[in-house]
Amino acid sequence: MNNLELVAIFERIADLMEIKGELVFKVQAYRRAAESLFLMVSDANQVLRDGKLEKIPGVGKAIAGKIEELLTTGKLGFLEELEKEVPPGLLEILKVPDVGPKKAALFWKQAGITDLNGLEVAASDGKLRTLPGMGEKSEGRVLDGIEALKRMSKRKLLGEAWPVAREWLEWLRQIPGVIKAEPAGSLRRWKSTIGDIDLVAAVINPEQVMELFTHHQQVARILSQGEKKSSVELKNGFNIQLWMQPPERFGTLWQYATGSKEHNVHLREIAQLNGYSLSEKGLLDAAGREHPFLDERSLYATLGLLWIPPELREERGEIQAALTGSLPRLIETDDLQGELHSHTDWTDGYATLEEMVEAARKKGFRFYGITDHSSGLGVAGGLNAERLMQQRHAVHSLQEKLGDSIHLLHGVEVEIRADGSLDYPDEVLAELDIVIASLHSGLRQPREIVTERLLKAMANPNVDIIGHPSGRLLPTREAADLDWEKVLDGALKSGVALEINSNPNRLDLDEVYARKANEMGILLSVDTDAHRPASLDLAVYGVSVARRAWVEADRVINTWPLEKLLGWLKSRK
DNA sequence: GCCGTTTTCGGCCCGACTGTTTTCAGTCG
Numbered sequence: 122m123n124n125l126e127l128v129a130i131f132e133r134i135a136d137l138m139e140i141k142g143e144l145v146f147k148v149q150a151y152r153r154a155a156e157s158l159f160l161m162v163s164d165a166n167q168v169l170r171d172g173k174l175e176k177i178p179g180v181g182k183a184i185a186g187k188i189e190e191l192l193t194t195g196k197l198g199f200l201e202e203l204e205k206e207v208p209p210g211l212l213e214i215l216k217v218p219d220v221g222p223k224k225a226a227l228f229w230k231q232a233g234i235t236d237l238n239g240l241e242v243a244a245s246d247g248k249l250r251t252l253p254g255m256g257e258k259s260e261g262r263v264l265d266g267i268e269a270l271k272r273m274s275k276r277k278l279l280g281e282a283w284p285v286a287r288e289w290l291e292w293l294r295q296i297p298g299v300i301k302a303e304p305a306g307s308l309r310r311w312k313s314t315i316g317d318i319d320l321v322a323a324v325i326n327p328e329q330v331m332e333l334f335t336h337h338q339q340v341a342r343i344l345s346q347g348e349k350k351s352s353v354e355l356k357n358g359f360n361i362q363l364w365m366q367p368p369e370r371f372g373t374l375w376q377y378a379t380g381s382k383e384h385n386v387h388l389r390e391i392a393q394l395n396g397y398s399l400s401e402k403g404l405l406d407a408a409g410r411e412h413p414f415l416d417e418r419s420l421y422a423t424l425g426l427l428w429i430p431p432e433l434r435e436e437r438g439e440i441q442a443a444l445t446g447s448l449p450r451l452i453e454t455d456d457l458q459g460e461l462h463s464h465t466d467w468t469d470g471y472a473t474l475e476e477m478v479e480a481a482r483k484k485g486f487r488f489y490g491i492t493d494h495s496s497g498l499g500v501a502g503g504l505n506a507e508r509l510m511q512q513r514h515a516v517h518s519l520q521e522k523l524g525d526s527i528h529l530l531h532g533v534e535v536e537i538r539a540d541g542s543l544d545y546p547d548e549v550l551a552e553l554d555i556v557i558a559s560l561h562s563g564l565r566q567p568r569e570i571v572t573e574r575l576l577k578a579m580a581n582p583n584v585d586i587i588g589h590p591s592g593r594l595l596p597t598r599e600a601a602d603l604d605w606e607k608v609l610d611g612a613l614k615s616g617v618a619l620e621i622n623s624n625p626n627r628l629d630l631d632e633v634y635a636r637k638a639n640e641m642g643i644l645l646s647v648d649t650d651a652h653r654p655a656s657l658d659l660a661v662y663g664v665s666v667a668r669r670a671w672v673e674a675d676r677v678i679n680t681w682p683l684e685k686l687l688g689w690l691k692s693r694k
Numbered sequence: 695g696c697c698g699t700t701t702t703c704g705g706c707c708c709g710a711c712t713g714t715t716t717t718c719a720g721t722c723g
Contacts, residue, residue, distance in 0.1 A: 150695035389707045
């Protein structure tokens with residue numbers, strides 16, 4: 122059993138306990154433990170062997186015992202008992218918007234509903250409206266919620282959400298009375314996947330703006346409408362939530378709506394320690410006076426904290442760092458001096474070598490890596506060694522034409538085969554300027570085997586970068602089941618850089634492992650893996666992963682000046 | 695169920711919106 126399976130089990134326990142009506146703090150304890158396991162890089166099996174389960178934050182005697190039982194027997198008596206008491210089918214009705222644990226329990230105990238299908242039938246038959254606290258409207262909301270769930274059960278990708286959000290912000294900003302409009306929520310924190318699009322606005326005439334917002338032609342359905350907050354479902358499947366306050370309260374509103382929830386809870390605890398009560402309206406002091414804030418910086422400062430970049434606001438130590446003045450100076454997209462992972466129509470790219478290089482030049486890059494696929498990746502029309510050398514000549518003659526306006530690095534994205542060997546012999550790889558080794562197949566191999574493959578590839582001195590290390594594809598394809606502690610140790614020992622792939626469908630290295638790698642001193646490379654010129658603009662998403670991983674610019678090899686990068690590449694040979 | 699430079703017991707954020715209620719519970723973020 123791996124860490125993610127433990128996470129799923131403890132979340133399941135928390136949900137079931139909540140429906141059962143257990144103390145909320147008990148439920149929260151299980152959720153906290155699940156979050157800790159999610160963030161933990163070490164394999165829980167190893168932590169158990171080391172006798173350190175109770176060192177995990179949020180894990181005490183009781184939960185440690187349950188982890189041990191799960192890891193040693195594969196089962197958990199406590200959960201089996203719980204599932205006898207609470208029908209597990211109820212968990213799927215928790216996913217219905219506006220249905221929480223209390224209503225789930227009500228439907229179950231008073232109407233005998235035990236799964237989503239049962240709920241839909243009961244609602245259609247008008248059997249929910251007679252339950253205590255329910256009525257016709259609530260019954261209708263349940264039906265609407267089930268429909269909504271069917272339409273869009275998945276979270277959206279960050280790269281899909283931003284263009285929609287930008288369009289709406291532009292629209293909002295041209296409305297008279299809207300002083301300011303900005304992104305908030307998980308979008309502003311640049312999470313890899315987004316639930317709703319949260320927007321905030323400083324507004325003089327909230328009633329009018331809310332009317333315009335909820336009656337926008339792209340709105341399919343109004344989910345809620347108030348004077349400070351409204352929520353709509355769009356025809357394109359996105360949900361947008363808009364929060365408003367008068368301009369003088371914009372700082373607290375923006376801070377509040379940006380979250381994360383856990384970050385905000387901690388911030389309010391700090392406020393309490395300082396004798397305040399914090400809400401989106403402002404700070405309330407002990408005398409009951411409200412202190413509004415125009416901007417976030419002054420709010421954080423009043424609480425004795427440095428301003429915290431939104432990407433860090435996940436309650437992962439950022440508040441402590443802001444208290445002690447030890448926040449990192451996060452990497453920015455402008456720090457990137459070049460691209461190291463790209464493709465052309467020599468393999469599965471959509472543009473010629475010349476077109477890709479021209480796009481890179483236009484972006485002002487100092488260097489550019491051309492790394493097409495190796496022969497093993499048949500579906501991508503990978504190059505055999507002979508074709509690779511032909512391409513090398515093409516790159517060299519292009520370089521002659523271009524002079525020193527941009528430095529071209531000719532390399533390859535070489536396939537790591539099922540046995541961990543690479544697609545080209547060492548003498549071919551040794552000739553190249555840069556070598557990225559990637560897994561594309563056999564991602565479902567058992568943990569030991571797939572981990573060993575990666576370790577073997579990293580140990581080859583010709584390999585400079587490991588491309589999209591986990592092989593995940595958002596939101597569908599799971600990452601390879603890697604032993605990350607071993608992978609990161611291997612990277613540290615071999616000195617390879619790990620790629621943060623900027624494609625919104627990958628964002629791989631994941632932020633959790635990127636942060637650990639960064640702490641260990643492993644080098645990173647933020648690359649787009651571009652298959653067409655426009656994709657070079659995706660770097661902002663890879664940078665956002667690095668920022669969420671607390672990464673500073675000098676840890677990322679393609680922020681380096683050309684000479685430093687060339688020196689590093691040379692030293693790898 | 696976890697946790698502790700104010701606590702080993704008593705805490706564990708705060709408000710908007712909805713729909714059901716006649717002042718509040720449930721859900722959400």
